[in-house]
Amino acid sequence: MDKVLLKKLLGQGIMVTPDTAEEVTEGDYEKIMSEAERPKILDNRRLHEIRRGQKIRVISGEAQRAEVTAKDFFEYYKNKIRLLGPAIMRKLTERPVSINKMRTGQRNTLLGIVREPSENGFYLEDLTGRCEVSTRAQETRENDVIGVSGLFSGQKVFADRVVYPELPIKKEIKTTDQQAKLFFGLASGNTDEVAEKFQRTWQGEACGFLINQVPDFRELVVVASGAEHAEKKTIRAAQAKIAVMLGGKTFRVQFIQATKNDSVENLARASGKRRYVVAEKEIPAQPEDASMIDEDTDIVFLGEAENSGHANYKGYTFVSAGDRFVVIDLRTRSASLTDF
Numbered sequence: 005m006d007k008v009l010l011k012k013l014l015g016q017g018i019m020v021t022p023d024t025a026e027e028v029t030e031g032d033y034e035k036i037m038s039e040a041e042r043p044k045i046l047d048n049r050r051l052h053e054i055r056r057g058q059k060i061r062v063i064s065g066e067a068q069r070a071e072v073t074a075k076d077f078f079e080y081y082k083n084k085i086r087l088l089g090p091a092i093m094r095k096l097t098e099r100p101v102s103i104n105k106m107r108t109g110q111r112n113t114l115l116g117i118v119r120e121p122s123e124n125g126f127y128l129e130d131l132t133g134r135c136e137v138s139t140r141a142q143e144t145r146e147n148d149v150i151g152v153s154g155l156f157s158g159q160k161v162f163a164d165r166v167v168y169p170e171l172p173i174k175k176e177i178k179t180t181d182q183q184a185k186l187f188f189g190l191a192s193g194n195t196d197e198v199a200e201k202f203q204r205t206w207q208g209e210a211c212g213f214l215i216n217q218v219p220d221f222r223e224l225v226v227v228a229s230g231a232e233h234a235e236k237k238t239i240r241a242a243q244a245k246i247a248v249m250l251g252g253k254t255f256r257v258q259f260i261q262a263t264k265n266d267s268v269e270n271l272a273r274a275s276g277k278r279r280y281v282v283a284e285k286e287i288p289a290q291p292e293d294a295s296m297i298d299e300d301t302d303i304v305f306l307g308e309a310e311n312s313g314h315a316n317y318k319g320y321t322f323v324s325a326g327d328r329f330v331v332i333d334l335r336t337r338s339a340s341l342t343d344f
Contacts, residue, residue: 065244
């Protein structure tokens with residue numbers, strides 16, 4: 005164990021796990037310092053990625069639960085309210101009450117999850133019960149975590165206010181000085197052929213995200229190509245967070261399989277308003293990962309649509325893949341369509 009080296013890493017704000025401390029060398033230190041995004045915790049897996057010069061790093065999303073139980077659903081909803089609740093409560097003027105403690109004839113404020121539509125609104129659920137909400141709000145969708153204020157008649161809540169978490173405005177739009185690109189598209193079961201064509205076609209650094217339909221599921225295939233080497237990772241997940249190093253900087257891409265065949269502009273606004281949540285049947289092993297768009301995400305890949313598209317919203321770039329490929333120039337963060 006090199007105590008001097010460990011002290012240097014600690015001085016840079018990097019914690020080293022005990023087993024990695026026995027393995028890390030001065031040469032590793034130089035590579036770690038050259039990383040665009042230095043690790044806060046250095047373990048064996050991250051050390052080996054740095055040694056290989058790995059461009060693709062899966063932050064989360066590889067694990068998938070084969071069967072979802074009632075307990076899983078309970079934890080899923082509890083985590084969603086825990087994660088999104090604070091953002092909603094900051095915008096509420098009154099402290100929310102539980103559904104089972106509402107008072108008839110009085111104004112009540114609730115925090116819960118939209119379960120299904122009703123004739124004049126929707127049914128809202130929290131951990132204590134369920135109630136019908138009558139509202140003119142047209143944007144609410146199933147699985148939204150929202151706040152509601154209105155008069156409780158004893159049968160339903162007549163809401164005059166619906167509050168969403170809202171995605172915060174991104175203060176810094178990350179770009180590169182070097183030529184580097186991202187592309188998004190459908191592989192149509194031909195990921196190897198598309199990946200090889202991609203590597204032959206693009207000059208300089210680039211990374212592609214391909215959706216491949218497999219029985220009962222969608223795979224996300226990530227291909228990174230550069231001057232020195234190429235990488236390919238396949239992720240079986242309804243959502244995933246991936247960090248890609250291109251042009252000397254790390255870009256974070258969050259993949260979310262959208263559940264509605266809508267335009268990317270509408271999906272971008274919807275995602276920004278409610279920090280988009282995946283369908284219940286696609287709950288990953290860590291439900292909290294699927295509950296919101298991370299503030300440090302740069303590009304949000306919304307999966308398949310009838311037509312490819314892109315939109316910028318609050319500093320985030322939203323992309324959907326369909327009939328064409330979407331290409332993002334990381335020097336400008338501008339997007340275009342191609343028939344690659």
